[in-house]
Amino acid sequence: MELLxxxxxxxRVLEDEGVEYIFGYPGGAVLHIxxxxxxxxxxxxxxxxxxxxxxxxxxxxxxxxxxxGVVLVxxxxxxxxxxxxxxxxxxxxxxxxxxxxxxxxxxxGEDAFQETxxxxxxxxxxxxxxxxxxxxxxxxxxxxxxxIAASGRPGPVVIDIPKDVTRPDEKFEYRYPRTVKMxxxxxxxxxxxxxxxxxxxxxxSAKRPVIYAGGGVVQGEGSELLTSLARELNYPVTNxxxxxxxxxxTDRQFLxxxxxxxFYEANMAMHHSDVILAVGARFDDRxxxxxxxxxxxxxxxxxxxxxxxxxxxxPADIPIVGPVQSVLEEMGxxxxxxxxxxxxxxxxxxxERWWKQIDEWRATHGLWTGRRYSESKKIMPQxxxxxxxxxxxxxxxxxxxxxxxxMFAAQYYRFDQPRRWINSGGLGTxxxxxxxxxxxxxxxxxxxxxxxxxxxxxQMNIQELSTCTQxxxxxxxxxxxxxxxxMVKQWQDMQYEGRYAMSTYEDxxxxxxxxxxxxxxxxxxxxxxxxxxxxxxxxxxxxxxxxFLDVIIDPMEHVYPMHIAPNGSMKDMWLSKNERT
Amino acid sequence: MxxxxxxxxxxxxxxxxxxxxLFSQRGYNIETLNVAPTDDPTLSxxxxxxxxxxxxxxxxxxxxxxxxxxxxxxDLTEGAHIExxxxxxKVRAQGALRxxxxxxxxxxxxxxxxxxxxxxxxxxxxxxxxLDSFVAAMADVDILEVVRSGVAGISRGEKVLSL
Ligand SMILES: Cc1ncc(C[n+]2csc(CCOP(=O)(O)OP(=O)(O)O)c2C)c(N)n1
Numbered sequence: 001m002e003l004l005x006x007x008x009x010x011x012r013v014l015e016d017e018g019v020e021y022i023f024g025y026p027g028g029a030v031l032h033i034x035x036x037x038x039x040x041x042x043x044x045x046x047x048x049x050x051x052x053x054x055x056x057x058x059x060x061x062x063x064x065x066x067x068x069g070v071v072l073v074x075x076x077x078x079x080x081x082x083x084x085x086x087x088x089x090x091x092x093x094x095x096x097x098x099x100x101x102x103x104x105x106x107x108x109g110e111d112a113f114q115e116t117x118x119x120x121x122x123x124x125x126x127x128x129x130x131x132x133x134x135x136x137x138x139x140x141x142x143x144x145x146x147x148i149a150a151s152g153r154p155g156p157v158v159i160d161i162p163k164d165v166t167r168p169d170e171k172f173e174y175r176y177p178r179t180v181k182m183x184x185x186x187x188x189x190x191x192x193x194x195x196x197x198x199x200x201x202x203x204x205s206a207k208r209p210v211i212y213a214g215g216g217v218v219q220g221e222g223s224e225l226l227t228s229l230a231r232e233l234n235y236p237v238t239n240x241x242x243x244x245x246x247x248x249x250t251d252r253q254f255l256x257x258x259x260x261x262x263f264y265e266a267n268m269a270m271h272h273s274d275v276i277l278a279v280g281a282r283f284d285d286r287x288x289x290x291x292x293x294x295x296x297x298x299x300x301x302x303x304x305x306x307x308x309x310x311x312x313x314x315p316a317d318i319p320i321v322g323p324v325q326s327v328l329e330e331m332g333x334x335x336x337x338x339x340x341x342x343x344x345x346x347x348x349x350x351x352e353r354w355w356k357q358i359d360e361w362r363a364t365h366g367l368w369t370g371r372r373y374s375e376s377k378k379i380m381p382q383x384x385x386x387x388x389x390x391x392x393x394x395x396x397x398x399x400x401x402x403x404x405x406x407m408f409a410a411q412y413y414r415f416d417q418p419r420r421w422i423n424s425g426g427l428g429t430x431x432x433x434x435x436x437x438x439x440x441x442x443x444x445x446x447x448x449x450x451x452x453x454x455x456x457x458x459q460m461n462i463q464e465l466s467t468c469t470q471x472x473x474x475x476x477x478x479x480x481x482x483x484x485x486x487m488v489k490q491w492q493d494m495q496y497e498g499r500y501a502m503s504t505y506e507d508x509x510x511x512x513x514x515x516x517x518x519x520x521x522x523x524x525x526x527x528x529x530x531x532x533x534x535x536x537x538x539x540x541x542x543x544x545x546x547x548f549l550d551v552i553i554d555p556m557e558h559v560y561p562m563h564i565a566p567n568g569s570m571k572d573m574w575l576s577k578n579e580r581t
Numbered sequence: 582m583x584x585x586x587x588x589x590x591x592x593x594x595x596x597x598x599x600x601x602x603l604f605s606q607r608g609y610n611i612e613t614l615n616v617a618p619t620d621d622p623t624l625s626x627x628x629x630x631x632x633x634x635x636x637x638x639x640x641x642x643x644x645x646x647x648x649x650x651x652x653x654x655x656d657l658t659e660g661a662h663i664e665x666x667x668x669x670x671k672v673r674a675q676g677a678l679r680x681x682x683x684x685x686x687x688x689x690x691x692x693x694x695x696x697x698x699x700x701x702x703x704x705x706x707x708x709x710x711x712l713d714s715f716v717a718a719m720a721d722v723d724i725l726e727v728v729r730s731g732v733a734g735i736s737r738g739e740k741v742l743s744l
Binding site for chain 2: 119120123124127128129131148182183184185306307308311312315
């Protein structure tokens with residue numbers, strides 16, 4: 001049997017696990033590991049410019065591929081810099097394995113140089129964590145980490161590695177297990193048949209049904225099953241911010257996103273529904289508005305692999321714990337069996353009336369049935385996303401940062417496939433977009449990858465332009481430039497009488513075109529609507545270039561619809577600056 | 582309502598902090614906490630008491646079950662069970678009060694486990710209520726120190742919490 005040092009084992013496990021990229025940054029505590037990577041490891045390492053970006057890049061990679069992203073950082077500041085990215089992945093249930101260096105075992109607890117209690121600091125934002133005590137444990141521990149990160153409800157797993165266990169002069173027998181079993185960890189494999197049967201019955205009895213599907217459908221690879229189930233029944237579907245793409249947006253049955261900035265027809269349909277089939281969604285406060293007023297007439301079926309998500313905020317009438325795939329499969333079988341016995345279900349007349357109502361909602365205030373944004377001489381942010389959609393034929397991977405631009409992208413880019421829309425929904429992390437786009441582009445070098453951002457967010461990880469130069473990741477950055485922290489400004493307009501407390505930069509913004517040129521990329525500014533499509537096409541035509549499109553947009557535009565809060569229900573929305581439901 | 586939740590968890594460093602961290606992170610309350618290894622040295626038994634409505638308790642048990650270190654869990658208050666809290670209480674016992682303390686201890690079936698010229702240390706086991714009553718009965722006595730183990734519990738009858 002082969003003898004390897006702890007550091008060498010880590011390098012070898014990454015190979016044996018089939019890892020495609022390691023995103024990381026070196027430092028004292030991980031030098032043995034880096035030396036092992038340098039000497040003998042087939043897995044390429046991507047050197048970012050800040051550890052936060054390593055986690056976001058690994059996260060973007062994971063969201064686009066479904067495989068765990070891998071991060072390697074040093075102890076102390078390296079580890080703490082990774083925290084925001086770990087929390088981002090945790091909130092959106094993204095599989096990730098983070099290897100963090102630690103000071104030597106005998107120094108732990110002594111406030112040694114670059115010591116920080118990574119296990120303690122990361123505890124509330126990881127699915128699980130391990131501290132390596134002995135080099136011999138590395139293979140099994142890492143196998144467990146990959147298994148835990150990717151199974152059940154996925155999430156980040158941290159492995160903290162004291163420097164001495166990676167020392168090159170102590171070698172151990174290496175054997176990588178193909179599988180691991182843990183007596184204390186057994187994610188649900190399938191739903192309860194009785195519950196699925198009950199749910200199928202309720203679903204068929206519906207007169208005003210809505211399917212409400214979230215990120216769990218994307219993560220659980222349930223899109224196809226969900227789509228065929230919805231089509232079979234001719235039921236309307238809405239997606240959460242995290243679920244976009246799990247049902248084809250261009251399909252007639254799609255109502256658009258729901259929630260705080262959700263579509264009028266989606267929020268109205270939810271509020272007036274009698275049966276809601278929630279799949280891989282978690283009734284987040286950005287969806288429900290006031291919980292006590294949430295969908296008063298609806299019976300709720302809730303499918304989720306994580307039991308703690310069920311009845312957490314909104315009580316479920318029929319809870320089903322299980323992976324979306326197996327539950328939806330079984331649901332399909334049950335529905336077919338029931339309909340064979342009772343071919344009149346669901347009530348077609350009722351469904352027809354329901355669709356008529358939905359189509360009316362759509363026609364009056366739907367974002368895709370007419371121009372809903374204000375007229376202006378300036379470029380409207382929505383037009384930029386529409387242009388992006390046209391130029392990329394709706395096929396791009398779109399990452400985003402956080403703010404108005406994120407909501408415009410979610411509303412106006414119609415995602416027909418899962419894993420194409422990549423954004424920080426749960427934590428809302430500004431600075432996510434560019435590093436995430438890098439991770440996606442590395443995974444899919446032949447696909448168009450766009451990062452929709454704002455001049456606020458992009459500056460939170462703009463140093464990654466340098467990483468993009470080093471690894472030739474020609475993503476397209478679409479900067480919706482309003483010269484404000486736009487989403488903050490929107491709230492200040494609506495709730496603080498336009499007092500823009502610290503949401504402007506005065507004249508301090510850089511010349512972004514020059515800035516990206518300094519990194520060796522291409523920058524273009526767009527100021528006129530007439531030039532927008534041409535510049536967008538030019539940007540995407542430069543296949544090998546990172547292009548930064550600095551689009552000067554109308555700074556006064558708000559994102560609508562917007563839930564009225566506090567005390568509003570799903571159906572209470574602002575539809576424009578002076579129009580409300 | 583008060584609940585006694587008891588679990589087997591991996592006897593690993595960090596396991597306890599994950600349980601405790603969950604409570605503070607999610608805004609739940611721990612009233613008592615008791616933890617020790619079992620006959621199987623790889624497993625610890627942790628018992629805690631908490632209070633909350635049914636919905637909260639359901640969330641708490643679900644979250645605890647989700648912790649990777651927690652192997653198995655039971656809400657003892659859902660069925661017949663035995664609970665024991667152990668108290669060591671040191672009181673000033675001088676003059677007439679010496680007899681009085683002794684008598685009360687006997688009534689509660691406690692034991693005086695350490696005797697000094699001016700103090701008694703009493704050991705008392707029972708439900709938390711019983712221990713509370715004893716402390717209340719000592720109202721006239723100068724209590725110097727109270728140590729309680731927190732509730733440990735086990736189901737009645739054949740029901741067991743094991744792998
Ligand atoms: C790291 C971080 N800090 C602060 C916030 C709060 N926040 C949400 S949106 C926003 C403004 C974003 O501005 P910009 O990136 O320019 O996008 P815009 O809203 O103008 O499209 C801020 C500050 C956040 N989400 N993340």
